[in-house]
Amino acid sequence: MSDQADKLRQLVDDAAPRVRDDAVLPPTIVVTGAKGGVGTTTVAVNLAATLAQNGRRTVLVDAAAHADAAEVLGIEVEPGMTIDHVLTGAVSAVEALHAGPAGISLLPGQWAADESPDRSARSLERLLEQLQSLAAHADALVIDSGRGVTNWTRRLWQEATLVLLVTTPDDVSVMDAYATIKRGIGQGRDAGDESVLRVLVNACRDTPTAVDVQSRLAAACRRFLGRAIGRAPLLPRHIGELGAGSAPPLAWEDPAAPFARSVHQLGRFAGDVLAQRKRSRHHKYEICAC
Helix, strand or coil, X not given: CHXXXXXXXXXXXXXXXXXXXXXXXCCEEEEEEXXXXXXXXXXXXXXXXXXHHCCCCEEEEECCCCCCHHHHHCCCCCCCCCXXXXXXXXXXXXXXXXXXXXXXXXXXXXXXXXXXXXXXHHHHHHHHHHHXXXXXXXXXXXXXXXXXXXXXXXXXXXXXXXXXXXXXXXXXXXXXXXXXXXXXXXXXXXXXXXXXXXXXXXXXXXXXXXXXXXXXXHHHHHHHHCCCXXXXXXXXXXXXCCCCCCCCCCHHHCCCCHHHXXXXXXXXXXXXXXXXXXXXXXXXXXXXXX
16 A cells, blocks of 8 residues: 555656746745735735836736735736636636736736635646746746745745745734744755845834834844844835725825835835845755644
């Protein structure tokens, strides 16, 4: 029985699509929320728009379990043209792209799908293979991976040029951020590399508050995980943001607002990281299975 099981696993493994060793993803930013309600999609959408406005062909990939980037952007998704259909092999990632505002191209998710999408390791490898094909169409990918840590999150972090972990200043969110970091990264040889994972404090009152949150997380990660965790520019609280039924702020609609100015600062920061790491792929996290 053991030999039969081993052979079956080998057949499945042999049939799985492979990410090509000679191909790479476009420079990729993965945006992950420490928990629900911290504004992960708000960060991903606005960051993608800013990168696009700064001259980078940018594709926003909505890989969150509860996809809503299309709704935020006001994009009507064509039937059969979502990330779920890319996962099944029904369409290619290029075919499923939708034009959005502010120069964004969107690979949309599927909100409230009738069936849970296939989020197996096999389907993720297929997605990564498809995202590699976007290299001819995109200078940058921004992937909204949703909240928390899953096998998908860990694999996407491995492929990322930059990971932005989004939290808010409240104590529960900060504790969830530490738990997300602990579950998402291992104790690998790149423990001193703080340039991949950065903490972004969203809906923040002021800079000292953000610095305090980031400093506490960095201290905890150094002490208990042996990790150096970097910082990303904060995003201030926007009037009405995170309230029940409120629409996420969109920086391009009010470029002079404090929120928009902070988004542009974040875009410059992210653009600098992408430029610095463009030629190197030796920065991947060793991801734990905990």
